[in-house]
Amino acid sequence: MNIQLVGVVGAGQMGNGIAQVAAQFGFNVIMTDVSGAALEKGMATISGSCDRLVKKATMTEADKAALLGRIKTSQDLSALKECDIIIEAATENIDLKLKIFKDLDAVAKPAALLVSNTSSISITKIAGATKRPEQVAGMHFMNPVPLMKLVEGIRGLQTSDATFTAVRALAEKMDKTFVESTKDMPGFIVNRILMPMINEAVYTLHEGIASVEAIDNAMKLGTNQPMGPLTLADFIGLDTCLAIMNVLHDGLGDSKYRPCPLLVKYVEAGWMGRKSGRGFYNYAAK
Structure with a gap:
């Protein structure tokens, strides 16, 4: 064509x-x-x-x-x-x-x-x-x-x-x-792997295991990622992350894809990440 x-x-x-x-x-x-x-x-x-x-x-x-x-x-x-x-x-x-x-x-x-x-x-x-x-x-x-x-x-x-x-x-x-x-499955390749990692990072924060900065630094320095998962979530948009997790959870029916309650609360609060000025980080203050 x-x-x-x-x-x-x-x-x-x-x-x-x-x-x-x-x-x-x-x-x-x-x-x-x-x-x-x-x-x-x-x-x-x-x-x-x-x-x-x-x-x-x-x-x-x-x-x-x-x-x-x-x-x-x-x-x-x-x-x-x-x-x-x-x-x-x-x-x-x-x-x-x-x-x-x-x-x-x-x-x-x-x-x-x-x-x-x-x-x-x-x-x-x-x-x-x-x-x-x-x-x-x-x-x-x-x-x-x-x-x-x-x-x-x-x-x-x-x-x-x-x-x-x-x-x-x-x-x-x-x-x-x-x-x-090769298969039309929820999340395809990238988000089938990426979004559960981001969701798990939010659970790590939600459960008080580490701070936002500690989680991001640990993943950057420990796994050589260019940005931490919570920074990346803010960049993508927390509403988008939540929407994708809901697609994974609904489409695959596995509890491991359940969106973290803290992610849900942030979206409900209007804290969508960079585009709204507030997510896991406060961009309006910068």
Whole structure:
């Protein structure tokens, strides 16, 4: 499949990152969001990311201008009607994603591929919301998208070989390393392993075994991780971590995936991590 025009649904940290990378590698992009303010913020984030690359001399001002010129924005999903592939990067909420895919199926051209950036939700279930399930796949980018090399590819039960080949080729054209999750299971590869570790770190705090700083330092220095699990949770968003743990717990039915009560309480308090100014660390005070 000759992919020229890429659609992105969602202008948040994942959506604008995907849009930036697609445009960086020569694709024309249409980024949509229900919020005009989110689109403005997303474009400002992309521009700021490019400025950092210019400062590092890995991008020129002309490259930046060309990249930004390849991205158009809209608050209307129908703007994606001519896209060859549409990548959904909305909040990790199953009901929202099912609605988006049903709506995309109605507006996208018949040959278009519909792809989800979900980090944990069943691609088979998402595909079932459309009348083109064989043209639906998972393409899970890592955050921050411009810097992280990995893309997880996930086949739904209905995904065709042609669709999956096209998704792999697109990831590789974006200079990403494509790793296939051979089964459409909750959490796929990365979050099946990562989120229980983060959840266990929260339990370690909850049970008074160690402080936030001690937990993070122990894992950084003891296992050579670039950041501690609680710092990483704040970076990801505690609401996202909780949503993924709920998917794992509900989907696999094993008590070992039960979200830590402290994680639940933090989300209830609105302490979502960096994006809210407070999580396991207080960013508003910095």
